[in-house]
Amino acid sequence: MLSHEPVLAEQTKTWKFLELWIDPVLFPPKILMLVGDQDGTCRIFNPASDYKLVVAHSNYQAAQEWLLEDEYERIQGQLLAEEVL
Template sequence: MQFHAPVLEEQAKLWKYLELWVDPVLFPPKILMLVGDQDGTCRIFNPASDYKLVVTHPSYENAQAWLLEDEYERVKGPLLAEEVF
């Protein structure tokens, strides 16, 4: 998989799945990317800002609650790493 963002190769090997979340109220919609790591940690990146790390959560439930609090909606179910490679 080729990354178009300054992501360290070591970090890229840690992810298990990713999800895209969108704020449908804004136009153009604001998109965030949730990356779930092998250890259960979830990181949220902003693709529009060179994939800047927005926040890290210890679990999916915490990350999902944070996104839902700001009224983001999940665009697509998880994209599993094994489906990409």
């Protein structure tokens, strides 16, 4: 099995914030993780699929619109890298 450690280690150096988004219509709810990087790009991962990259956007607004279009709702708050690193 391939390890994600080198990729994840590199990503931890570049992320600025993390948000959880939920699809409240489904049960159990589907959760996606939006990661905002230092350069302004945003990537959306699926924790239920071994953190597979779902989509990447050049900015937060585009990522947020993509999630809202699919009727996801943001779970209140952000986890900031500076608070955990």
